[in-house]
Amino acid sequence: DSGVTQTPKHLITATGQRVTLRCSPRSGDLSVYWYQQSLDQGLQFLIQYYNGEERAKGNILERFSAQQFPDLHSELNLSSLELGDSALYFCASSVATQGAEAFFGQGTRLTVV
Amino acid sequence: QQQVKQSPQSLIVQKGGISIINCAYENTAFDYFPWYQQFPGKGPALLIAIRPDVSEKKEGRFTISFNKSAKQFSLHIMDSQPGDSATYFCAASSWGLTGANNLFFGTGTRLTVIP
Numbered sequence: 001d002s003g004v005t006q007t008p009k010h011l012i013t014a015t016g017q018r019v020t021l022r023c024s025p026r027s028g029d030l031s032v033y034w035y036q037q038s039l040d041q042g043l044q045f046l047i048q049y050y051n052g053e054e055r056a057k058g059n060i061l062e063r064f065s066a067q068q069f070p071d072l073h074s075e076l077n078l079s080s081l082e083l084g085d086s087a088l089y090f091c092a093s094s095v096a097t098q099g100a101e102a103f104f105g106q107g108t109r110l111t112v113v
Numbered sequence: 114q115q116q117v118k119q120s121p122q123s124l125i126v127q128k129g130g131i132s133i134i135n136c137a138y139e140n141t142a143f144d145y146f147p148w149y150q151q152f153p154g155k156g157p158a159l160l161i162a163i164r165p166d167v168s169e170k171k172e173g174r175f176t177i178s179f180n181k182s183a184k185q186f187s188l189h190i191m192d193s194q195p196g197d198s199a200t201y202f203c204a205a206s207s208w209g210l211t212g213a214n215n216l217f218f219g220t221g222t223r224l225t226v227i228p
Binding site for chain 1: 158214216218
């Protein structure tokens, strides 16, 4: 168990809908990262938050947004969903230092039908 | 553009053999190179990591070899076991000026160890 909790584990929704994925980082970790894993794109970095503020942005679509709350949990919001958004979404957390180990959650499998 | 290139895509090794996975990168700002192991239905888990100031790091049966001038690094799994069958990802990150150490992943290698 990595200590990173993601909910829900599975999500099935229709095209055009909006969903929210939730992540609770390991105790003491201030940094949260979101990654998307798909068969054709592999593991892609989406966005990083550190202590409530956006720290880095990757290949995140404009339809997607995230935030980190004062209790350090994070939510990834996906809207106007398309079939191609079906993927595994992972949250990871780390202490915000150079080369810090990132601990990954079990992921949320999103299926858009 | 794939920042970290990984090969092979799949690998089949006999039990007791050596598994070797290779990765290459272009960005010289990368300063942390971890390897992750992922089992089906699970999130990636850190296996071993190296900084560019050393050429090799060994932890048990797992060794990273790092060639800074060639911008390449590899994972060697000695005495491979069926329980090692998983997908392995190399990755790289750069602390840089922003303190952002998000990971750039390779495309993964599916390792199968035959009993």
